[in-house]
Amino acid sequence: MSLRGSARRREIQLAYLLLSPALLLLLTVLAYPVGWELWTSLTDLSPLSDGPQAFVGIENYRRLLGEAEFWRAAAVTVVYAAVTSVAKLALGLGFALLLARPFRGRAFVFLAIFLPWAYPAGVSVIGWYWTLNPPTRTAYAPFMGHLKFVVDSAFGGGAWAFASVILFNIWRGSSFIAVLLLAGINAIPPELFECALLESKSAWRRFHLVTVPLLKPFLALGVFLSLTSAFADLANVWMLTAGRIVFPVIGTHAYWLATKAGQFGPASALSLTLVPFLLGVLFLLFRLFDPPEREAA
Amino acid sequence: MNPRPWWAKLGHLSLLLLTTVYCLFPIYFMLVQSLKTPEEDVFGNPFIVMNPTLENFEELFERKSEVRGFVGDALRRSYPFLDWLANTLFIFAGSVAATLGASVAAAYALGRLRPPGFRWWRRAIFAAYVVPQTILFIPLFQVVNGLRLDDNLLALLLIYPSMALPFCVWMLSAFFQHLPREIEEAALIEGASRATAFFRIILPMSRPVLVAAGIFTLGTVASDFMIASVFLLTPHNQTITAGLGTFDVALDELAAVAGVNLLAIPVVTISAVFARGYVRGLTAAMVEGA
Numbered sequence: 285m286s287l288r289g290s291a292r293r294r295e296i297q298l299a300y301l302l303l304s305p306a307l308l309l310l311l312t313v314l315a316y317p318v319g320w321e322l323w324t325s326l327t328d329l330s331p332l333s334d335g336p337q338a339f340v341g342i343e344n345y346r347r348l349l350g351e352a353e354f355w356r357a358a359a360v361t362v363v364y365a366a367v368t369s370v371a372k373l374a375l376g377l378g379f380a381l382l383l384a385r386p387f388r389g390r391a392f393v394f395l396a397i398f399l400p401w402a403y404p405a406g407v408s409v410i411g412w413y414w415t416l417n418p419p420t421r422t423a424y425a426p427f428m429g430h431l432k433f434v435v436d437s438a439f440g441g442g443a444w445a446f447a448s449v450i451l452f453n454i455w456r457g458s459s460f461i462a463v464l465l466l467a468g469i470n471a472i473p474p475e476l477f478e479c480a481l482l483e484s485k486s487a488w489r490r491f492h493l494v495t496v497p498l499l500k501p502f503l504a505l506g507v508f509l510s511l512t513s514a515f516a517d518l519a520n521v522w523m524l525t526a527g528r529i530v531f532p533v534i535g536t537h538a539y540w541l542a543t544k545a546g547q548f549g550p551a552s553a554l555s556l557t558l559v560p561f562l563l564g565v566l567f568l569l570f571r572l573f574d575p576p577e578r579e580a581a
Numbered sequence: 582m583n584p585r586p587w588w589a590k591l592g593h594l595s596l597l598l599l600t601t602v603y604c605l606f607p608i609y610f611m612l613v614q615s616l617k618t619p620e621e622d623v624f625g626n627p628f629i630v631m632n633p634t635l636e637n638f639e640e641l642f643e644r645k646s647e648v649r650g651f652v653g654d655a656l657r658r659s660y661p662f663l664d665w666l667a668n669t670l671f672i673f674a675g676s677v678a679a680t681l682g683a684s685v686a687a688a689y690a691l692g693r694l695r696p697p698g699f700r701w702w703r704r705a706i707f708a709a710y711v712v713p714q715t716i717l718f719i720p721l722f723q724v725v726n727g728l729r730l731d732d733n734l735l736a737l738l739l740i741y742p743s744m745a746l747p748f749c750v751w752m753l754s755a756f757f758q759h760l761p762r763e764i765e766e767a768a769l770i771e772g773a774s775r776a777t778a779f780f781r782i783i784l785p786m787s788r789p790v791l792v793a794a795g796i797f798t799l800g801t802v803a804s805d806f807m808i809a810s811v812f813l814l815t816p817h818n819q820t821i822t823a824g825l826g827t828f829d830v831a832l833d834e835l836a837a838v839a840g841v842n843l844l845a846i847p848v849v850t851i852s853a854v855f856a857r858g859y860v861r862g863l864t865a866a867m868v869e870g871a
Binding site for chain 2: 321419
């Protein structure tokens with residue numbers, strides 16, 4: 285073995301050594317739980333029954349696909365994810381473009397746009413809940429109650445809760461995407477925009493022929509992170525509706541099945557139905573963000 | 582550039598105003614609520630506070646023995662808020678440190694040392710985001726129990742880093758990968774060890790990206806509600822987030838909003854101080870479309 289070769293081998297060993305803490309962490313926190321979920325989704329495990337768990341194959345999945353409830357939850361989830369993602373992208377892109385050019389007070393506006401994400405969501409969701417569903421004695425309770433009544437009677441029960449969850453998700457998410465896209469815009473050499481300015485007078489043409497294609501990888505990253513958070517969004521929905529299932533998304537439905545009905549098997553199957561879809565989106569993201577032709581670099 | 586007409590300026594200005602109000606209003610509203618007296622909460626204007634008071638904040642720090650007014654123990658719970666604060670600080674600082682440590686090590690391995698298939702390693706780590714958190718806490722509970730960490734703050738210190746790590750590894754390794762190889766090689770030729778070259782040259786150069794990773798981790802950790810509420814049960818072990826989740830809506834609305842602000846103020850201050858660095862770091866990681 286040449287000197288160069290043994291040095292390279294030591295480098296590779298060092299690389300695995302340095303990777304190990306991160307991998308160990310992810311394995312502990314994710315690998316066993318995911319394995320458990322996969323296995324449980326094939327059984328009838330329940331904390332409520334005494335007998336040993338039985339292997340039932342794909343029975344849980346089969347039954348799921350036959351349930352109207354599942355399709356309703358899936359439809360609500362898709363609407364929820366689509367509405368929030370589109371709104372977040374649109375607002376985020378708007379904010380980022382607003383901040384892209386210098387103007388007086390830009391630092392202040394930037395900070396304002398950054399804050400909804402930076403504000404700790406674990407507690408702001410509590411604040412939002414009490415703002416949108418105030419205790420009856422507060423001064424604005426009649427107004428909010430009236431609003432809830434109007435929205436619910438126009439769009440059906442649960443509409444207000446649905447709207448409030450969507451509003452919260454958009455408020456926080458658009459802030460994150462705006463900052464991500466602003467960073468993306470900063471990463472693009474300004475000459476490209478100057479060239480575009482010479483080539484075309486129409487701001488719209490410059491926007492969709494130059495800005496959007498250049499930002500595509502960052503838009504894709506934003507969409508992916510937005511979708512994963514929306515599909516797995518359980519805490520926000522659960523909190524903002526105070527645990528009442530007024531409209532089930534797949535996350536809350538699975539949570540309810542597991543904790544209230546004690547059906548671990550179907551609950552696991554239900555939450556795993558999200559995975560193939562997210563994997564598909566992830567592969568699209570990798571194609572945009574980490575293109576294969578750079579493999580040789 | 583030719584000067585823009587007045588209507589374009591006006592449009593720009595009102596857009597800025599609209600954006601600012603949209604972003605800040607909920608934060609402003611929560612701040613105003615927390616400064617109100619109970620009387621004003623009932624009779625006052627919801628959007629402004631006439632007689633700001635800090636009594637809601639003080640209430641959080643009161644001990645059980647100090648019963649206020651005629652409202653007895655039965656109605657007014659007392660909260661170990663100082664414990665919550667200490668726990669939260671410990672968890673946030675610990676999670677950011679652990680995440681940064683693990684992701685810098687992994688990112689250096691993937692971006693500089695490049696073991697065979699490093700791209701796939703990086704993709705596999707990032708793919709952790711595909712796993713839905715929904716009912717993951719049930720098997721996670723078994724893991725935590727197995728490690729004897731139930732109802733222990735350290736459980737969060739194990740779980741939180743896994744939520745921010747994939748993105749941080751992705752960002753940092755993209756940055757490391759694009760640093761020219763010569764930078765390090767020059768130091769190695771001069772006789773420096775790999776570790777010296779890393780700590781003296783690479784690490785100082787990557788400060789903006791480290792800031793970005795740190796702020797991202799802080800934001801992720803502070804956004805969790807579920808994990809904290811599921812894994813921390815006794816009041817003295819809770820973080821502010823888990824603790825506030827146990828408040829009763831009808832009774833403690835103002836105190837809870839005060840608690841929200843007490844956590845938000847330090848987190849927001851830190852994030853605001855580093856906000857520009859955050860964007861710069863994200864940009865640095867993205868240059869060349871990593």
